[in-house]
Amino acid sequence: MAIKIANVALLGLGNLGAQIAAQAAACGYQVWGYDPDPEIFHKTLEGFMSIDQSKVRTTPIKVDLWPRAAKLVKICSSLAEACAQADLVIEVVPENLDIKLQVWAEMDQAAPGHAIFATNSSSMPVSKVEDATGRPEKVLNMHFYRPELGQNMADVMGGTQTSAEVMEAGRSFVASLDVIPLKVLKESLGFCFNRVWRAIKRETLHMWAQGIVDFRDVDRAYMIFNNTAWGPFGLMDAVGLDVVYDIEMVYYNESGDPRDHPPQALKDKVEAGELGAKSGQGFYSYPEPEYQDPDFLNP
Numbered sequence: 345m346a347i348k349i350a351n352v353a354l355l356g357l358g359n360l361g362a363q364i365a366a367q368a369a370a371c372g373y374q375v376w377g378y379d380p381d382p383e384i385f386h387k388t389l390e391g392f393m394s395i396d397q398s399k400v401r402t403t404p405i406k407v408d409l410w411p412r413a414a415k416l417v418k419i420c421s422s423l424a425e426a427c428a429q430a431d432l433v434i435e436v437v438p439e440n441l442d443i444k445l446q447v448w449a450e451m452d453q454a455a456p457g458h459a460i461f462a463t464n465s466s467s468m469p470v471s472k473v474e475d476a477t478g479r480p481e482k483v484l485n486m487h488f489y490r491p492e493l494g495q496n497m498a499d500v501m502g503g504t505q506t507s508a509e510v511m512e513a514g515r516s517f518v519a520s521l522d523v524i525p526l527k528v529l530k531e532s533l534g535f536c537f538n539r540v541w542r543a544i545k546r547e548t549l550h551m552w553a554q555g556i557v558d559f560r561d562v563d564r565a566y567m568i569f570n571n572t573a574w575g576p577f578g579l580m581d582a583v584g585l586d587v588v589y590d591i592e593m594v595y596y597n598e599s600g601d602p603r604d605h606p607p608q609a610l611k612d613k614v615e616a617g618e619l620g621a622k623s624g625q626g627f628y629s630y631p632e633p634e635y636q637d638p639d640f641l642n643p
Contacts, residue, residue: 464486500518577627
């Protein structure tokens with residue numbers, strides 16, 4: 345029997361959590377959300393409204409509907425309240441295994457027994473947290489990219505015991521949001537496209553840190569070659585350089601390969617508070633980054 349998902353809980357309402365919550369509400373789901381910062385959901389959505397959608401790849405997702413849909417999202421005062429009626433719980437917390445293990449244990453206590461658990465982790469396989477629950481057959485990776493930037497896709501990958509029914513329910517839920525499910529057939533650090541993106545990220549970060557190229561020229565080349573409105577460094581700014589650093593450390597801790605360790609220059613930017621668009625300064629200055637200037641790609 346197909347698994348029915350009607351009620352969705354989002355744990356973490358920052359950049360991606362807010363988008364998933366708003367899009368799910370816009371697509372008719374009952375959505376509950378929890379974040380330690382009760383104001384972050386609406387603050388984050390306001391930031392999305394400032395993006396010039398004329399420069400973004402056209403997708404079925406209507407960002408302009410998010411503010412209205414956001415009013416339907418029930419912002420809860422606790423994780424337990426958010427999970428109480430959920431058919432699907434999506435965890436969107438920092439890329440820190442200890443934090444995720446704690447949150448997943450709390451999810452297991454708070455959510456109904458039938459609920460499916462998903463992590464929006466950018467790098468960690470769900471198998472690393474499945475033992476924090478009593479339902480390892482009902483867990484999966486559901487990694488969304490950046491819908492507000494025209495990236496309507498999400499990696500869907502199971503753990504060591506995820507049932508076929510749960511995998512299908514996860515893919516169907518993603519598709520119902522007008523997001524393309526990228527099916528990962530066997531466990532892989534980095535999933536589907538994020539593994540490709542990570543290779544680009546690693547190379548470009550080290551090229552910049554070693555003084556081989558100016559980061560602007562990397563972005564220019566990427567924008568020209570792929571016909572995009574931003575390059576790797578602009579996208580890393582959008583993600584948040586602190587998040588990028590944490591993700592790179594996940595890969596390094598997994599492999600132990602010195603080539604996977606993020607460069608010190610990136611850590612220096614994070615420690616200086618240069619986190620990207622959210623702090624006003626990263627590789628570029630915001631709210632008007634240089635790569636958006638019409639002359640950025642002129643000779």
